[in-house]
Amino acid sequence: METIQCDVAVIGAGTAGLSAYRAARNAGKHVVLIEDGPHGTTCARVGCMPSKLLIAAAEAAHAVREAPGFGVHPGELNIDGKAVMQRVRSERDRFVGFVLENVAAMPAEDKVHGRARFTAPDRLQIGANLEVAAKAVVIATGSSPEIPSGWAAAGPRVISSDAVFEWTDLPRSVAVIGAGVIGLELGQALHRLGVRVVLIARGDSVAQLKDPQVRASAAQALGEEMDIRFRTEVAAIQRAGDGLELRTRGANCGTEERVEQFDYVLVTTGRTPNVSGLGLDHSGLALDEKGVPKFDRHTMQCGESCIFIAGDASAEIPLLPEAADQGRIAGANAASYPGVKRGLRRTPLAITFSEPQIATVGQGYQELLNGREHFAIGAVSFDDQGRSRVMRQNKGLLRVYGEYGSGRFLGAEMVGPRAEHIGHLLAWAHQARMTIDQMLDMPFYHPVVEEGLRTALRDLSKELQKPPPPPKPVPNDCTPGC
Template sequence: MQTKRTEVAVIGAGTAGMSAYRAARAGGKRALLIESGPYGTTCARVGCMPSKLLIAAAEAAHAVRAAPAFGVHPGPLRIAGKEVMARVRGERDRFVGFVLDGIEQIPAEDKLRGHARFLGPGRLQLDDHTIIEADSVVIATGSTPIVPDEWRRAGPRVITSDQVFDWTDLPDSVAVVGTGVIGLELGQALHRLGVRVTLFARGGSVVQLSDPLVREVAARALADELDIRFQTEIAALEADADKDGGQVALTSRDAAGNLRTERFSYVLAAIGRSPNVGGLGLESAQLALDRHGIPLYDKHTMQCGSSAVFIAGDADNERPVLPEAADQGRIAGDNAARFPRTQPGLRRTPLTIAFSEPQIAVVGASYKELCVSHSGRFAIGQVSFENQGRSRVMLQNHGMLRVYGEFGSGRFLGAELAGPRAEHLGHLLAWACQAKLTVAAMLDMPFYHPVVEEGVRTALRDLAHHLSKEPEEVCQDCTPGT
């Protein structure tokens, strides 16, 4: 057993971990980067990039099917599953290669392989070969897809998104359990690529939407295209090897208690991800934990209590998206290097996007959050995209945008939307929110014609109208119309 001494130890070499390592080194400290799994971030290997590659193929197929509505009639559509997945895997490997190139630039003596666990504050053990003594530690261990044990017993055809991007061909059918970002994006993409897809949702949620009107409009638009079973739970999963190539028999139970058994080539578990904090020996680090076993931490410094331990990325279970992981890692690494003189870092306006159709985005404070923090003190403006000019031109005229503003100050607080070009509208609204613009100032900005952004102006005008009046009621139960 060897012993190594360092000033900063970073556990995890994903997006957050690499950001933390670089920040610590930029702070003039010696740092070690510890990894127990393969190098390459979740985003590059099994997340944002390969999923967008699959979605891009699906959009191409969908464009061919939609062309006759414009008077354009292409020839018969043929989807070559092996070619689709070959491009997905090839480009995925290219993105991973960029990450690995970055890892290669890190000095070999700064990289350690093995599973780390705390022996005490500032003291780690890697497997059975190394003891690390560090002045400060950054936990950046990421997260893992959740698969209930009883589902795993149904065999290898119960998968997570991690396995999708290793397929060499498209399957005949997939049941997707969960209508969060991962489930919805992959489910719709596979459907558009000719796979028989059914999505199951235990409740009525759609991605991260909490505004009931936007959620209703989004669910209706998606259900027009997809087989989505809301208010439906999975009662049982069983391997069905008698079928050609093996299948999974899925039994679902709807809201009325009715049971239904169907067979699928795969069942994709997309019910969430769990932070990788188990097995770290956090009890030995003497950290206060929440009810999920995650260290309590300051969201502005990423410091766990008053300790020399910091946490970043998916491991803290706050905002599991790449830009947040990078920001949190940078803040954690910077403060680990300057400990005990920590300081707040830049936390940007929350922005989450689902690349479905319609696209879905939540910007700044959500409806649900405002019902708690600004009960009776915020107004709502809205626009439907059904008759919005540019949206109708593109035949993407479905969805709704709702924007929120603060009574008195007139400050823009956030938005929830499902509609065309939401990835771009979301960025504009996030920038306005971070700049703390008022609704009046936003309406002073230029709007070209004809563009989808004119829908934003319509919603802001509606919001300005409501802000000019006194609030009529207090939002106590998050019902629409407040």
């Protein structure tokens, strides 16, 4: 058996793996990058980029429909599904091509193709005849979409989001299961492109929102445009001719089943970290209930071992910026192992490209609610916000959270126009540990949507001037013997 000796072995060549590879190589180490599938990253192939291409087409169609509200009458809307999907796929391939060019430019001796599995904490076997011996290893194997086996048994028209971007034409109808980020983005885009869409949500969650008032505002705004059914369960999916029969019922007992026909059922209920088959039983690592190695989120080190983890494989925050940061931290620490340092973990920022857009920044409502300290809340509705009304995008709610005493900005949850831009402003303010007063000292132009942010911050400032509520009661110590 051939053995390759290296300083760092990186398993997986997605966003996290490439980031880890570059960080370790920049540290002057010999790095081997192992990949068993096609190169190109999840983001470029089946994630953020092709989904935004579909959303861009949907926004163009929606603008035509909304034009009469401005007194502009463009005529009958005609959506060419084949042309829409041709552009999505061709531009997607262009983005993938950029990644492939970068991979092709890497030294050939740094790249290994095949499936890796641990035979020891510092040894990997690839296929039958190759072994990689490394001083440190980075697991960056990504994740895969989940489709329950009972649903998948209905055939190939029960799909994940990956399959959408291989369509050559738009279907007539799609049932989307799951009201998370992917379900909302793709469901609304398809709806705007003339596809009959029903979105099924088992609970009342909307994307990443936890604040009940913001979540309710999002549900109302999105529900006014498309058919979203919250608290609805999938009873069965089965083949029906060339399509599928979907049976659903309300979450309450005794609710009658609803039977409908669709061309496809798109399952967007989650993704699973790709850690099975890695031979983790030979790694010596402690695993959590999902089978993912336990790790320090500041160093990405798994226990005290020479193994690090990054990206979707860690099951922490499945977002590209987080994967890139985790990969950089993991790669740098793998290169310097056993000298491990805390890396920069930036302010959490998550954006859903629905309309209205959804953004969460910093500490969320539920996280703050679960904490020991009280916090104040400021809010603004976009219903009557000036620039929002000008654009006829006046829907949504922003809630900002601040700390009593210090006046520090803690976080925000938002649904509304231009949330992707407001979210960035708030993330920068949060990472800079700014106070609400400092944020209000910043310039605000007129007329802009950001004036709504200023209104929310002013509201929060007033709340912080009030006495804080009494401290939360500390639970009694029920330790035996007390």
